[in-house]
Amino acid sequence: MDLYLPIAEMSVNALVIVALGLGVGFLSGMFGVGGGFLTTPLLIFYGIPPAIAVASSATQVTGASVSGALNHYRAGGVDVKMGLVMVGGGLVGAAAGSLLFQRLQTIGQVDVVIGLTYVALLGTIGLLMLKESLAALRRLRSGAPAPRPTRRHHPLVAVLPWRMRFPRSGLYISPLAPFLIGALVGVLTVIMGVGGGFILVPAMLYLLGMAAATVVGTSLFQIVFVTAVTTLLHAVQSQTVDIVLAALLLVGGVVGAQLGARMAQRLAPERLRLALALLVLAVALRLLVGLTLTPSDLYSIETALA
Amino acid sequence: MRALLALLLALLPALARAAEPTLVADLSQSRIDISYRFAGEELLVFGAIQYPGGRLPADVPGIAIVIRGPAEPLTIRRKGRVLGIWVNREAVRFESAPGFYAVATSAPVDQLLDERNAAIYEIGLSYLQLSPATAVDPETGRRFQDGLLALRRKAGLYVEQPYGVRITADVLYRARIPIPSAVPVGDYRAEIYLIRDGRVRARATAPIIIDKTGFERAIWLFAHRHGFAYGLTAVALALGLGLAAGLAFARRG
Numbered sequence: 072m073d074l075y076l077p078i079a080e081m082s083v084n085a086l087v088i089v090a091l092g093l094g095v096g097f098l099s100g101m102f103g104v105g106g107g108f109l110t111t112p113l114l115i116f117y118g119i120p121p122a123i124a125v126a127s128s129a130t131q132v133t134g135a136s137v138s139g140a141l142n143h144y145r146a147g148g149v150d151v152k153m154g155l156v157m158v159g160g161g162l163v164g165a166a167a168g169s170l171l172f173q174r175l176q177t178i179g180q181v182d183v184v185i186g187l188t189y190v191a192l193l194g195t196i197g198l199l200m201l202k203e204s205l206a207a208l209r210r211l212r213s214g215a216p217a218p219r220p221t222r223r224h225h226p227l228v229a230v231l232p233w234r235m236r237f238p239r240s241g242l243y244i245s246p247l248a249p250f251l252i253g254a255l256v257g258v259l260t261v262i263m264g265v266g267g268g269f270i271l272v273p274a275m276l277y278l279l280g281m282a283a284a285t286v287v288g289t290s291l292f293q294i295v296f297v298t299a300v301t302t303l304l305h306a307v308q309s310q311t312v313d314i315v316l317a318a319l320l321l322v323g324g325v326v327g328a329q330l331g332a333r334m335a336q337r338l339a340p341e342r343l344r345l346a347l348a349l350l351v352l353a354v355a356l357r358l359l360v361g362l363t364l365t366p367s368d369l370y371s372i373e374t375a376l377a
Numbered sequence: 378m379r380a381l382l383a384l385l386l387a388l389l390p391a392l393a394r395a396a397e398p399t400l401v402a403d404l405s406q407s408r409i410d411i412s413y414r415f416a417g418e419e420l421l422v423f424g425a426i427q428y429p430g431g432r433l434p435a436d437v438p439g440i441a442i443v444i445r446g447p448a449e450p451l452t453i454r455r456k457g458r459v460l461g462i463w464v465n466r467e468a469v470r471f472e473s474a475p476g477f478y479a480v481a482t483s484a485p486v487d488q489l490l491d492e493r494n495a496a497i498y499e500i501g502l503s504y505l506q507l508s509p510a511t512a513v514d515p516e517t518g519r520r521f522q523d524g525l526l527a528l529r530r531k532a533g534l535y536v537e538q539p540y541g542v543r544i545t546a547d548v549l550y551r552a553r554i555p556i557p558s559a560v561p562v563g564d565y566r567a568e569i570y571l572i573r574d575g576r577v578r579a580r581a582t583a584p585i586i587i588d589k590t591g592f593e594r595a596i597w598l599f600a601h602r603h604g605f606a607y608g609l610t611a612v613a614l615a616l617g618l619g620l621a622a623g624l625a626f627a628r629r630g
Contacts, residue, residue, distance in 0.1 A: 073416040075558065077589060077596040082416040082558030134615035138623025179454045179465045187462070299612045306608025310600050314611050315413075321615055325622035333626075362462045368531075370524030371465070373452045 078313035079123045085319055087117070092320035096135055096327025101335045102347040103139070103287055105132040105266030105294055106328075108193065108354065110320065121182060123313050126305035128264035130317040133298040135324045136266060136291045139332070143288025150239035150285045154292040156246045157253030157271075161297035164257020169304055172262050179373065185263055186362050192259075193355035196269055200348035207341040225278045240281040240289070248279060253293060260301045266294035269351065398428045398438065400581040402569045407583065409556065410590040417533075417558045420444065422481075422567055423551035424581070426544075433547050439482065439489040439572040440542045440550045441500045444585070446477030446534075447563030450510070453521045469521040471507040476561035477534050478505065481541030481552040491575035498570060498577055502526055502537050533557035562588050 074085040091113055099106030107128050114124035143149050175181045231245035252274045256267035271290040275281045281289070306312045335343060405421035422442050428434065450472050457466035482489055486501035495504045507525070509518040529535035534557060542552045550569075565585035571578050589597055600607045 073414065073558075075411060075413050075415040075593060077593040078600055080559060080561070130611050130615050133612060134619035137616050137619035141620070141623065179452070179468055183462065183464045295616075299615070302612050302615070303605065303608035306600065306611060307604040310604060310607075312600070312608060312611050314596060314600070314607070314614065317611055318614060318618075321618045325618050329622055329626040364463075366456055366463055368524075368528060369456045370521065370528055371454050371456070372525060372528055373454060374449060 074315065074319075076119075076313050076316050078310065079119055079316060081118070083117070083119075083316075088316065088319040089323040091117070092131065092323025093327040094323075095320075096324035097331040097334070098327075098350065099135055099324075100139075100328035100331025100333075101338075102331075102343060102350075103272075103335070104268040104347070105136050105298075106324070107132045107260075107263070107265035107267075107298075108189070108269060108351075111264040112189070112354065112358065114316075119316065121185070122309060122311045123316070125185075125262065125264035126302065126309070126311040127313045127317045127320065129260060129266075129298045129301040129305065130312055130314075131320040131324050132264075132266040133295055133302065134321040135328050136268075136294045136298070138325070138328070140288065140291035140295050143291060146288070148285055148288030149292045150237055150281070150289045151292070153237045153240050153242075153249055153281070153285070154289045156249045157256075157289070157293040158296045160250035160253025160255075161257035161260070161293055162300055163250075164254035164259075165261045165297060165301050165304055166257075167254070168258035168261030169308060171258065175262075181262075183362065186358055188259070188263065190355050190359045190362065192270065193351050193358075196273060197348050197352035197355055199273065200344055201352065204341055204344035204348055208345060211339075211341055225280070228278060228280075240279070240285050242279065242281060244279065249275075252278065253297070256293070257297050257301075260297050261304065266298055268294055396429055397578050398426050398434075398571060400569055400571050400579050401425045401427060402567070402581040402583055404567055404583055404585060407585055409560075409585065409587045411560075411562065411588065411593055412590050413592055415558060415593075417560075418556040420554045420556055420567075420585070421551060422554060422569065423549070424569065425549050426547070426571060428548075436573070437544065437547045438578065439484055440544060441480065441482045441486070441489060441570040441572060442542055442552045442554070443498075443500060443568040443570070444477065444479040444554050445566050445568065446475050446561055446587075447565070448473040448475050449561075450474075451525075453525050455521065455524065467517075467521075468511070469513055469518060470510040471522075471525070472510045474507050474525065475505070476563065477556075477565065478502070478529075479536035479538070479554045481536075481538040481554060483540065483542040483544055483550070485539040489572050489575070490577075494572075494576050498568075498580075500570060502530075502535055532559060534559065556587075560587060 072085045073082050075082045095106040095109045110128040110131055111124050115121050175184055228244055228248040231247045233245050234243055235246045236243050256270055259265055259267050268290050272286055275286045302312055402424035409418050451474050452468050452470045454465040454468045456463045480501055486495055490500060495501050499505055507522055526535055542550055544550045565587055567583045567585055569581045
């Protein structure tokens, strides 16, 4: 079923886009991540102009995360105070990211910077997750007791000034740490179209030492706000949000996310983390190959519009 | 005698002009609307050659049909390897490149036209004048231009159809030009050239408008005129669909 996208200015097969949203939504619901790190590269691979893929993917992440954020909020799994600090950082990061994006665009290095950032981030996080989940599975098999989680924030976080109490997360730390993490993720949201859950969750667990019960909820809280603001930013600044493309992704994505969440309840969390680690590494590897393999087209066109 | 000669001389250009055939041209549509179902289109260009006095000449002239889209400045970048990674390195800016360019001819361009005429009228992809704005040597400019042509040909935005024009009974001509879905909107022009002995002898032009219509146009205008409200709508749509799916599944299970 061909459908013309008014902003991307091209015709796509609507069913393919809905299926893409469904697949990504399923994985994101299963693993509790937004799925932007899959949507953006897949859309670009399909032929959507990168700027539009990034912007519309951010819109899709908002929809994919809101229902989860609300569920966590109802269950008391959102540290609103911490979330607001991170959202504040996210907004600053988003603004900085959009300046960075424009700068990269004028020197023509957007694609390669996005590619390298993806490879570095996904590669590092994928490897860390792989190591952690394999160790967990080994423990499970040998029946050894899980080591007591060391709930301590990183020494770097401890030296920051102006400490503040975050009772929900059980923390007494400087708000600068979550603010900076939020800002970093905000930059990534703008230039890569990702929610950043795959960075937020490990950062909150291992850098801040937040209570596990509030980590996922608070990260979803931040993602909903920052991706929504990112959509607004792209819409005002570069008119790159294709609402038709986003709607197609959403229709598949929100249904897929629910199905995925259901599936997740039937699987062991250690296995889920192992599968997610492998998926993340596969995406990183694919992008790395794309950066190093001789491209079929050495030339690329950049119109004044983009 | 002298008066007669003067009269003949005065008439000569008129006679010569009258001796050249003229062109009649029409299009299957002078307006292409891009609606939500738009997946490309085929434009039919057709018409007739009118010979002076209705007499067919011994040698049938050639026809070239050019469809030209709105021109815009653009930058072509070329990737090079840096530390094993492919990075954009050199860039050449071109002042005006048509967003769409199709040429159909009754025989390959270099058989129909001499180089000078092909360049003057920009008939044939290799005769497009893209005017590089970056100071580069002609050889580099050529390489980048070839890169652009290859990319646009692959996207169906630059089309070259030798033998794309069919001439029936030496009088009627027609050509089908494929318009891809990714075609830029704007004012287009169809140019029809009558060619003999390597030179353009007559031409006719017809305007074409390609524009979004209905829903597509409304969305585009909304996005470009009211960016903030458009962004809010997109966010509201995302939140609405996300929450609706959450509710629907919560109720079911």
